[in-house]
Amino acid sequence: xxxxxxxxxxxxxxxxxxxxxxxxxxxxxxxxxxxxxxxxxxxxxxxxxxxxxxxxxxxxxxxxxxxxxxxxxxxxxxxxxxxxxxxxxxxxxxx
Numbered sequence: 001x002x003x004x005x006x007x008x009x010x011x012x013x014x015x016x017x018x019x020x021x022x023x024x025x026x027x028x029x030x031x032x033x034x035x036x037x038x039x040x041x042x043x044x045x046x047x048x049x050x051x052x053x054x055x056x057x058x059x060x061x062x063x064x065x066x067x068x069x070x071x072x073x074x075x076x077x078x079x080x081x082x083x084x085x086x087x088x089x090x091x092x093x094x095x
Contacts, residue, residue: 003037003044003091009084010035012077013047016054025050041095048092051085 005013010032017029028043039047058078065071 003039003087005037005084005087008080009087012080012084013051016050016081019054020050039091041092044088044092044095048085048088051081051088055081055085 014029014032017025017032022029025046028039028046031037031039031043055078058074058081062071062074062078065074
């Protein structure tokens with residue numbers, strides 16, 4: 001199976017990884033930054049877990065955001081994150 005992400009999706013995944021302690025995710029981060037998506041099952045699961053946690057945090061932030069324009073921006077980020085999470089979860093299932 002070929003796992004493919006668009007540039008915006010790769011950037012989102014890289015940003016989520018950058019929010020973490022880099023030590024446990026260094027190999028995954030190196031691959032994402034190199035645009036090398038030949039990920040093994042553990043790396044796919046790590047990405048899925050990190051994205052799912054980010055999704056929950058983003059939903060909470062949207063719920064607390066009083067500013068409509070900032071809320072719209074966060075909702076757009078959430079939509080992108082949801083798309084990436086779906087692709088990663090599909091790749092996990094196919095692995």
